[in-house]
Every structure is written in C-alpha cells, then in structure tokens.
Amino acid sequence: MQIKYTDALIIGGGLAGLxxxxxxxxxxxxxxxxxxxxxxxxxxxxAQGGMQSSLGNSIMGEGDNEDVHFGDxxxxxxxxxxxxxxxxxxxxxxxxxxxxxxxxxxxxRVKKGDREVVINTKKTTIxxxxxxxxxxxxxxxxxxxxxRTCYTADATGHTMLYAVANEAMRLGVxxxxxxxxxxxxxxxxxCYGAIVRDLKHGGFIAYVAKGTMIATGGYGRIYKQSTNATxxxxxxxxxxxxxxxxxxxxxxxxxxxxxxxxxxILLTEGCRGDGGVLRDKDGYRFMPDYEPEKQxxxxxxxxxxxxxxxxKKGKGVKSPYGDHLWLDISILGREHIEKNLRDVQDISKTxxxxxxxxxxxxxxxxxxxMQHYSMGGIRTTPEGQSVNIKGLFSCGExxxxxxxGFNRLGGNSVSETVVAGMIVGNYFADFCLETxxxxxxxxxxxxxxxxxxxxxxxxxxxxxxxxxxxxxxxRIIMQDKVGIFRNGEDLADAVEELKVLLKKTKNINITKKxxxxxxxxxxxxxxxxxxxxxxxxxxxxxDRTESRGAHFREDYLKRDDENWLxxxxxxxxxxDDLEPTLKYEKLxxxxxxxxxxxxxxGRKGMILENPLSQKRQDEIDKITAGHTGDRYxxxxxxxxxxxxPEYKSKNQRLGDxxx
Amino acid sequence: xxxxxxxxxxxxxxxxxESKPTFEEYKIEETPGMTLYIxxxxxxxxxxxxxxxxxxxxxxxxxxCGMVVNGKPKLACKTLTSDFKDGKIELLPLPTFxxxxxxxxxxxxxxxxxxIRVNSWIVANEETDISKLEKRIEPExxxxxxxxxxxxxxxxxxxxxSTAIMREDFVGAVGLNRVARFSIDPHDSRTDEDxxxxxxxxxxxxxxxxxxxxxxxxxKDLPLQSxxxxxxxxxxxx
Numbered sequence: 047m048q049i050k051y052t053d054a055l056i057i058g059g060g061l062a063g064l065x066x067x068x069x070x071x072x073x074x075x076x077x078x079x080x081x082x083x084x085x086x087x088x089x090x091x092x093a094q095g096g097m098q099s100s101l102g103n104s105i106m107g108e109g110d111n112e113d114v115h116f117g118d119x120x121x122x123x124x125x126x127x128x129x130x131x132x133x134x135x136x137x138x139x140x141x142x143x144x145x146x147x148x149x150x151x152x153x154x155r156v157k158k159g160d161r162e163v164v165i166n167t168k169k170t171t172i173x174x175x176x177x178x179x180x181x182x183x184x185x186x187x188x189x190x191x192x193x194r195t196c197y198t199a200d201a202t203g204h205t206m207l208y209a210v211a212n213e214a215m216r217l218g219v220x221x222x223x224x225x226x227x228x229x230x231x232x233x234x235x236x237c238y239g240a241i242v243r244d245l246k247h248g249g250f251i252a253y254v255a256k257g258t259m260i261a262t263g264g265y266g267r268i269y270k271q272s273t274n275a276t277x278x279x280x281x282x283x284x285x286x287x288x289x290x291x292x293x294x295x296x297x298x299x300x301x302x303x304x305x306x307x308x309x310x311i312l313l314t315e316g317c318r319g320d321g322g323v324l325r326d327k328d329g330y331r332f333m334p335d336y337e338p339e340k341q342x343x344x345x346x347x348x349x350x351x352x353x354x355x356x357x358k359k360g361k362g363v364k365s366p367y368g369d370h371l372w373l374d375i376s377i378l379g380r381e382h383i384e385k386n387l388r389d390v391q392d393i394s395k396t397x398x399x400x401x402x403x404x405x406x407x408x409x410x411x412x413x414x415x416m417q418h419y420s421m422g423g424i425r426t427t428p429e430g431q432s433v434n435i436k437g438l439f440s441c442g443e444x445x446x447x448x449x450x451g452f453n454r455l456g457g458n459s460v461s462e463t464v465v466a467g468m469i470v471g472n473y474f475a476d477f478c479l480e481t482x483x484x485x486x487x488x489x490x491x492x493x494x495x496x497x498x499x500x501x502x503x504x505x506x507x508x509x510x511x512x513x514x515x516x517x518x519x520x521r522i523i524m525q526d527k528v529g530i531f532r533n534g535e536d537l538a539d540a541v542e543e544l545k546v547l548l549k550k551t552k553n554i555n556i557t558k559k560x561x562x563x564x565x566x567x568x569x570x571x572x573x574x575x576x577x578x579x580x581x582x583x584x585x586x587x588x589d590r591t592e593s594r595g596a597h598f599r600e601d602y603l604k605r606d607d608e609n610w611l612x613x614x615x616x617x618x619x620x621x622d623d624l625e626p627t628l629k630y631e632k633l634x635x636x637x638x639x640x641x642x643x644x645x646x647x648g649r650k651g652m653i654l655e656n657p658l659s660q661k662r663q664d665e666i667d668k669i670t671a672g673h674t675g676d677r678y679x680x681x682x683x684x685x686x687x688x689x690x691p692e693y694k695s696k697n698q699r700l701g702d703x704x705x
Numbered sequence: 706x707x708x709x710x711x712x713x714x715x716x717x718x719x720x721x722x723e724s725k726p727t728f729e730e731y732k733i734e735e736t737p738g739m740t741l742y743i744x745x746x747x748x749x750x751x752x753x754x755x756x757x758x759x760x761x762x763x764x765x766x767x768x769x770c771g772m773v774v775n776g777k778p779k780l781a782c783k784t785l786t787s788d789f790k791d792g793k794i795e796l797l798p799l800p801t802f803x804x805x806x807x808x809x810x811x812x813x814x815x816x817x818x819x820x821i822r823v824n825s826w827i828v829a830n831e832e833t834d835i836s837k838l839e840k841r842i843e844p845e846x847x848x849x850x851x852x853x854x855x856x857x858x859x860x861x862x863x864x865x866x867s868t869a870i871m872r873e874d875f876v877g878a879v880g881l882n883r884v885a886r887f888s889i890d891p892h893d894s895r896t897d898e899d900x901x902x903x904x905x906x907x908x909x910x911x912x913x914x915x916x917x918x919x920x921x922x923x924x925k926d927l928p929l930q931s932x933x934x935x936x937x938x939x940x941x942x943x
Contacts, residue, residue: 083759084813086858087767101839141835148833148840150826150892152850155842180841198851204766205854212826215817223813224805246805247720275762308738311764366737385848393764396783397738514750557754563718563806566754695836 048251049490052078052220054478055239055255057227057282059085061203061460062442063261064210065467066474067219073475078253080225080242082277085211089263089275090463093203094389095316096185096195097464098457099139102699103156103181105174106163106193112136112697113677114191117640119455122189122345124595124605125633125642126295126421126451126613130687131428133639135449135458135465137689140697142464143182143196149209154183154197154386164321164378166341167331178700185386186319187456189345189647195457200314200389203460210464225251227282228571230258230438231485231493232289237438238485240285241497248562250497252490257478259430259439260286261467264420268580270518270525272417273305273312282444284575286424287582287626291435293616294425294446294631296579297586300454300596301530302418303349308367309397310416313390315456318342320386322375324353326361329372329407337647344647347453347596350415350530365412375402376409415530419443419459421450421596422583425615425631428688430470434617437481439474441466448613452595472690501561504570509553513569516547516554520573520580523547528584533600537588544584545624548577582616582626589628590614593652607642607656611635635662639685710735710792712744714756718806728795729753735792741781742770744794745808758808765924768859772808773797778861780924781808799864812860819880823903827887830894842891853886853932855925862919862929874908878919878929881910885932888939900936901943910940 054070056063059081070077081088102110115136120129147153158179160171187195198205214221224245231238231254239255265280266272283293303324304313318324323331323342333342336352344352353371356362362369375383375390380403383391387402394400394411402409424440425433426447432438441447442463447470449462527540551574556566592606593599611633616626635641641662644650666684673680678696709732717726731748742763749756758781761769765783772781775795786794802810819825833840862878863869869877884904887893904910913933920929 083761083767083769084816084858086816087761087769089762089767091857092762092764092766144833144835144837144839147842148827148829148835148892150850150854150887150890152847152854152890153842154851155844155847157844180843182839183844198854201766201851201855204857205851208854209827212820215820216824216826221817224811246811275767276760309740309763389766396765396785397740514754518750560721562720563757564755565749565757698837700838 049487050251050253052076052253052255054257054259054474055253056080056259056261057240058261058263058444059221059223060088060090060261060263060442061207061210061463062444062467063259064214065464066259066261066441066471067214068210068217069468069471070475070478071214071217071219073479075475075478077219079219079221080227081221081223082226082245084223085221086207088207089278090207090460091204092275092312093460094200094312094314095187095319096197096202096457097143097206097461098187098190098194098455099143099196099461100136100192100194101140101143101182101184101196102192103178104184104193105172106186107184110192110194111699113681115139115194118190119449119458120640121645122453122455123451124453124645125611126298126595128428128448129638129640129685131447132449133685133687134428134469134689135462137697138465138469138693139461141693142461142468146206146209146464147182149213151205151209152198154199156181156183167321167323167377181700185316186343187315188318188343188349189340189455195316195319197316199385200316200387206460206464227285229493229497230285230289231490232435233485233489235434236436237289238483241493250494252494254485254490256481256483257437257439257474259441259474260424260444261440261442262444264443265579266417266420268520268524268576268583269417270521271310273302273310274417279572279576280579281572281575283424283579286432286438287578287618288621289435290617291432291438292425293582294422294448294613295452295586296422296582296616297590297597297614298421298452298595299417299583300346300419300421301350301415302346303353303415304373304413305416305418306393306398307365307370307412307414311393311397312418313373313393313411313413317373317375317387317390320375320382321378322373323377325372325374325410326356327363328361332356332361340647345453346456348648351598353415354530363412370412370414372410373413374410376405419454421452421454422446425613429473430466431473431477437477439470439477441470452597469690469693501567501571504567505556505559505561507554507556509555511550511554513551513554513566513573516550517569517573517576520544520547520577524580524583528587531598531600532587534588537584540584541581541588541625544577544581548574548581548624551577578618585625585628586614586616604652604654606654607659608654611642611656635659637685638662639681641666708735708792709733710786710794712748712794712796714796714808715798716756716807717804719804729756735786739786741774741784741786744786745781757806766857768857771799771812771859771861771864773799773864778864778922780859780861783924799860801863801869802860812858815860815863816858819876823876823880823884825883827890827893828895829892840892846889846891850886850890853882853927856882856927857925859924861922861924865918865922867916868912868914872908872912875912876904876909878933881913881933881936882927882929885936888936897939897943901940904936905940905943910937
C-alpha cells in the first residue's frame with residue numbers, strides 16, 4: 047500500500063479543479079489533481095453557450111455592470127442564494143474572462159458597424175460602436191437584462207477547459223488521470239486527504255494532504271434523463287457525506303428546457319439567446335403567451351415548467367418517446383447556425399438526422415426539459431471551506447457556495463467554475479500554507495485497509511440483486527417522483543423506495559471476482575454512493591413545503607418567504623443510517639442587498655411574503671436616497687463583503703478612463 | 706421495425722497474465738436512433754458486465770470513446786448502428802495507444818506527452834492586468850484561432866497515422882495542429898524559430914508523409930492537412 051504526500055489535493059479535473067490548482071501552484075504549493083478521465087474530457091467541456099461576465103462591450107450589453115449582473119443572479123436564484131457570494135462572483139467574473147483571454151480562449155470579438163441579429167423572430171440590424179471593435183462579444187441568454195454571455199461559438203466550455211488545462215500544464219501542476227477517490231481521510235472533524243483507486247491498475251493509494259478540495263461537478267446521473275456526462279455521479283458528494291460533511295440545498299435541481307429527444311444531449315440556451323424559439327405541435331410560438339416579458343428567455347426553471355404546462359394542455363408533439371416540443375433555430379439562417387451553433391447542428395444531424403438550418407419545420411429539433419444542473423452540493427463558507435469539516439474545500443458545481451440558490455442562470459456555471467477556482471482556490475492555498483498536519487501513517491493505513499476490506503466484501507457478496515437493476519430503478523424513481531413537478535405523496539414514496547434500494551445494495555452478486563479493471567465492481571461501490579446523494583435530494587424536496595426556483599411543489603404552489611427562506615442542510619449522522627438527517631440554515635433578509643420580491647417572470651402573486659422584506663426595502667431606499675458617492679460606495683453601505691483585494695478592485699470598461 | 710444486430714468486440718486484459726485476446730459476439734435488438742454508446746451500455750448492463758469501454762459526454766464533444774469500427778477509427782458515441790446495413794459491427798481498441806482493457810485505451814498519457822513536447826500553451830512576453838480592458842483582437846483572427854482550437858484530442862488522427870505507428874514520438878496531426886493554432890494566436894509571442902525548436906524534426910513537422918488519413922477521420926472536420934502543409938512551409942523557411 048502506497049502513501050503519497052502533497053500540500054494540496056484537488057479531486058476533480060474540470061474547470062473549477064484545474065483553476066484552483068493554478069492558484070495553489072502559483073503560491074508554491076505541491077499540488078496534485080486527480081481526475082476520473084483525462085482532464086480535457088471533463089464535463090466542463092460540454093458547456094456550450096457561454097460564460098456570463100458584465101463587460102458591456104457589445105451595443106446590446108451597453109450599461110451592463112456588476113450591479114446588473116448581481117440583480118439578475120439574485121432574481122434567478124429566487125432569493126435562495128448567498129448575496130455576499132453572488133457579489134464576490136460578479137466582481138470577479140470580468141477578471142476571469144480577461145485572464146482566460148490571455149491564456150488563449152479565442153472569445154468571439156465585436157466587429158464594428160452593422161450586423162443582423164434576430165430579435166423576437168424578426169431580423170433586426172444593430173450597429174456596434176467603433177471603439178468596441180476587437181473587444182470580447184456577448185450574446186443574449188435567459189433571465190438577464192443585458193447581452194452578457196461571452197462565447198466561442200457553441201463550444202465555450204471546450205475552449206475554456208483547454209486553455210485552463212494548458213496553463214496548468216505550463217505551470218507544472220501534477221495531474222493524475224484515471225484516479226478515483228473513494229473515501230476521505232478524516233480525524234476529529236478534519237480532512238487529511240483521500241483514499242484513491244487507480245482505475246488503470248486497480249490498486250489503492252493514500253494521498254495525504256494539508257488541504258483537500260472537492261471539485262467533482264454535479265450529480266445529474268442519479269436521474270434517468272440528464273444532459274450530464276456519464277461521470278457526473280455525485281461520488282465526490284458521497285465521500286464527503288461519508289465523513290459527515292454537510293450538503294446544502296440538494297433538492298435544488300435544474301431542468302434545462304432544450305435537451306434533444308430522446309438522447310438527452312444538450313442544445314445550448316444560446317439557440318434561444320440568438321433568437322431561436324419554442325414551438326408546439328401546431329408550429330405555434332407559445333412562450334410569449336405565458337411570459338410576455340422574457341418570452342423564450344425567462345429563467346430555465348420557468349421555461350421548463352411552462353413547456354410541460356403547455357404539453358399538459360395537449361399541445362405536445364406525439365413521439366415514441368412521449369410528447370415533446372420543437373426548438374426552431376432555422377429562422378436564424380444557415381450562415382449564423384454554421385458559424386455560431388455548429389455543435390448544435392452537428393448533434394442534431396448526427397443523432398436525429400435533422401439539419402436545423404433547413405427552413406421551416408423540416409429543421410425543427412425535438413426537445414424536452416431534462417435534468418441539467420445541481421445547484422446543491424457541499425455546503426461551504428464564502429471562502430469555500432466546508433462549514434463543518436476543517437481542511438475540506440469545495441468549488442464549482444460540486445459546491446453549494448452558494449451563488450445559485452434555487453435556480454442557476456445560463457452562463458453563470460462555467461463562469462462560476464473559473465471564478466470560484468480563483469477565489470476559493472486562493473483561500474484554499476492560504477489554508478494549505480498556514481496548516482501543519484500530524485497524521486500518523488498507522489491511521490492512514492487503517493483507512494486504506496478499511497477500504498480494501500470493503501472492496502473484498504463487495505466481491506464476496508453472494509446475493510441475488512443486480513447492481514445495474516438497482517441503479518436503473520433509482521434513476522427511474524428520481525425521474526418520475528423527484529422531477530420538475532413534485533408533490534408530497536410521490537416524494538414520500540421516493541424516499542422509502544430509495545431506502546429499500548440502499549438496503550438491496552448489500553445483497554448483490556458481482557459476476558467476475560477480479561479486483562482490477564472490473565467495471566461491475568466500480569458500479570457496486572458507486573451505486574450506494576449515488577443512492578445516498580439521491581436520498582438527500584428526495585428527502586430535502588419532500589420536506590420543503592414551498593415552491594422556489596427549480597423546486598416546484600404542486601401541493602405548495604407559493605414561494606414561502608415566511609417559513610422557507612432558508613437553506614436545507616443534509617448529512618449522514620451515523621454511517622448505518624438509511625436516510626440523511628435534515629436541518630436548516632436561515633437566510634437573513636435584513637442583511638440582503640436586494641430583499642425578496644417578484645422576479646419579473648414566472649407566475650405573479652405566488653409569494654407568501656415576509657414582512658421583513660418590506661422593512662429591509664425601506665431601509666435600502668433610505669440609504670440610497672441619502673447617498674452621495676458612487677455606486678461602489680453605495681454597494682458597500684448596503685452589503686459590505688470581503689474578497690481578496692486583487693479581485694475586489696474595479697473592473698475597467700469601455701469609456702472608463704485610462705484605457 | 707427493429708432488427709437484431711451483432712456486435713463483435715475484442716476482449717483482452719493485458720494486466721492479467723491468464724487473459725488471451727479473444728473476440729466476443731453479442732446479439733442485441735436495435736432500437737431507433739441507437740448509437741454504439743447505447744448499444745455498448747446495454748451489453749455491459751445486461752449481457753457482459755466484464756466488457757470495458759470509455760464513454761464520458763456521449764455527445765461527440767469530449768473525445769473519450771474512439772475505437773475502430775469495422776476497420777475505421779470513429780467516435781463510438783456518434784456512430785449510429787443503423788449505418789451498418791448488414792447489422793454486423795466489429796469493434797477493436799484504437800491502435801498506437803496503450804491498451805487498458807478490451808476497448809479501453811490510454812489516450813491521456815499520450816496526449817499529455819504530446820502537449821508537453823509541443824509546449825501546448827500560450828507563451829506571452831507581457832503581463833496581463835485583468836482589471837483593465839482586454840487586448841483587442843480582430844474578430845476574423847479570433848475566429849481562425851477558434852477553428853483550430855476545436856480539436857478534442859480524441860486520437861483518431863493518431864490511430865489513422867502511419868508515421869505514428871513507425872515513430873513512437875511523432876506528435877501527430879493533433880500536435881501539429883496545436884502548434885499551428887498557437888502560431889496564429891496574437892496572445893502568443895513565440896516566433897517561427899521558437900516553433901522550429903519544438904517541431905522542426907522527423908518527430909514533428911517533417912515526419913508527416915501526407916497520407917491524409919488524419920483529416921479523413923477527424924470527427925471535428927479540422928483542416929489538418931492544409932495546416933500541416935502551412936506549418937511545413939513556415940518551418941522550411943526557418
């Protein structure tokens with residue numbers, strides 16, 4: 047049994063993990079990044095449409111700044127986010143995108159003069175300013191007041207991931223792929239590294255570190271239909287749960303409006319951002335009827351629900367895979383599609399035999415909302431450290447940091463990965479620099495042996511259950527009972543059924559008994575982990591008797607700011623428990639920069655208001671009315687927040703001095 | 706109308722001294738729109754739990770699932786079973802890369818070595834102040850760089866390449882394209898002489914025999930041959 051020592055251990059090699067590694071590497075720390083797959087194959091690569099950053103270069107983004115981005119993010123979250131974290135985020139996003147440009151992301155650039163765009167299905171000419179020529183361009187996205195989503199065609203995550211991975215390589219960061227962390231080393235509430243399985247050779251290695259970061263992305267694969275890559279199983283969350291770490295808002299699951307049917311591969315929100323529209327079986331564009339303001343570009347939770355609502359009225363298109371709706375981008379024209387939406391075109395042609403650039407209904411793509419993003423995750427402080435396990439950090443989709451609350455805006459996730467990689471990565475580096483550890487090799491060996499025994503016990507099981515069947519059943523339960531529309535009865539059933547499945551995982555039989563290169567064995571230890579994550583989602587959803595953001599209860603239709611303006615904390619109290627324990631973390635309205643109100647989209651009159659919201663608004667109005675300084679000083683008066691000085695500095699924009 | 710298709714896959718575990726390479730045959734019912742990802746997932750969960758293969762994004766974006774399909778290197782997730790009229794599909798692991806097991810190969814180590822060999826990153830001679838306006842780039846130039854940045858390191862060009870089989874250290878079309886990409890990026894300060902240092906030999910630009918299979922099999926339709934020719938003309942001048 048091998049033990050490796052390092053200063054900083056980062057589990058997960060997507061954008062968040064790699065950017066954090068650059069932060070720790072830059073501070074001179076020995077850093078190891080572990081990844082299930084070669085890092086450039088991480089799920090970050092699948093982000094298509096773009097990254098939100100309030101540069102305001104394009105004429106359609108004019109007047110954008112951190113304040114507008116902040117407002118959109120808070121409303122998008124349905125007031126579930128941590129507003130101080132959202133502030134940290136919006137102030138760093140412009141710096142992140144400029145750093146990425148310098149590392150070689152070929153961001154689409156503004157070209158001066160006239161260009162034709164499609165707005166509200168009509169061709170419209172906009173004129174880009176001469177002084178903006180050559181600066182980073184942006185497209186429209188859902189739930190935003192400005193065109194703020196910066197992009198490289200529809201392969202934005204790919205170019206970002208390559209740039210960040212290349213930069214990490216340049217700095218000599220140690221990246222080990224085909225390595226899977228299967229447990230964390232914990233003693234007295236502190237994390238000291240991980241026990242890791244080598245997927246090429248099957249053996250165990252213990253990595254002992256001063257600080258451990260989990261950046262393993264989301265847990266979408268607990269659902270039958272998900273846009274997520276096959277590796278997004280939530281095992282990073284499960285190993286944290288297994289040492290008692292708190293999860294936040296696990297029930298906050300985003301369903302994206304436009305994955306293609308039936309494969310579930312994502313078609314970017316950029317399709318609608320660029321002017322594409324949703325249509326029903328009659329070819330009718332229905333979204334403006336439901337959402338007159340934002341139309342097809344309301345936030346994802348709202349559009350997904352409106353789509354299903356419309357299908358329930360009998361307006362869906364019948365297919366062997368159930369009813370679906372159409373996504374029409376043919377109105378954008380072939381030239382635009384083949385330049386800016388080429389992966390979408392490739393996906394549609396390959397998997398459905400439809401060329402979306404073909405005019406009229408021939409080019410319409412079948413779409414249906416499916417699981418897409420996990421707002422919940424490892425609950426951390428604004429510095430990114432677990433709220434209850436010392437030395438355990440988390441960032442990116444894996445974390446509940448929490449800038450997304452109950453609904454994430456499109457373009458804010460890839461943005462979060464790099465921004466959190468910068469901010470949390472730096473706090474993580476500081477922690478590793480300040481921390482000395484004295485963990486005994488005997489203790490590490492004990493944990494190694496425990497995992498070794500566990501694998502042997504799995505191989506020795508002689509039951510009659512199939513791990514593949516258990517997994518399929520779990521994914522169907524989540525799909526049918528913990529989906530877009532939720533109700534108490536189904537959710538209660540889901541929790542009980544998932545508990546039964548968790549018991550069944552102790553009664554399986556693995557066909558081949560070899561320890562190495564045995565993908566069935568891998569399933570055997572992953573599925574119980576996935577079930578624990580699924581139970582956090584289902585139980586959190588069962589007990590949250592309100593509708594907020596993506597969490598929608600048919601039996602509790604209103605957002606309840608009086609009783610539910612809080613964050614669900616789920617954790618495993620005892621290792622043998624069959625379900626998580628829940629508790630709640632209150633959000634303080636009186637500290638918010640924007641107190642709860644109507645989002646500007648979605649159904650009106652569906653809020654049970656908290657009287658403090660008005661009280662805080664009055665307070666804010668008074669401060670604002672009496673304010674004489676600039677917007678930065680006003681912000682500081684309303685809600686001061688802490689951020690590293692290099693990230694808190696002002697962002698220069700076009701027209702600001704000293705270009 | 707569904708039909709039965711036959712998938713034959715190589716099975717071999719090189720780390721197991723008992724294991725011998727064999728072909729295993731699987732018969733499954735084809736479903737509409739079935740890809741090799743769907744077919745292999747079905748085989749793995751219901752017929753042969755021991756069969757190994759690699760899929761990540763299953764959408765043709767990540768490049769993890771390259772394999773040889775009826776003699777041609779392809780991304781399995783983007784390959785439809787309906788494309789094979791006789792319903793017979795033979796799967797082999799990608800050549801050139803070390804075999805892990807069955808259809809699973811280690812492309813990661815190869816790509817990492819290549820990346821380090823060609824210094825696959827921006828080399829800048831100026832510091833960037835990220836709180837200031839970004840450097841201006843001509844929109845057409847950004848688009849050109851993006852075009853070459855679309856490579857997903859799937860390794861199909863390497864698996865199709867005769868030079869790569871003969872010369873272990875040949876950087877392949879993937880590596881030469883990468884250098885072409887940085888050579889046109891205005892953020893990169895390297896000169897043609899610098900790039901010559903990296904690829905001006907038979908393991909680099911002069912190893913290519915212009916057999917064109919790389920471009921034929923590239924799933925992203927990258928202009929590999931013209932970019933290799935472009936780099937070669939530049940390197941000859943150095």
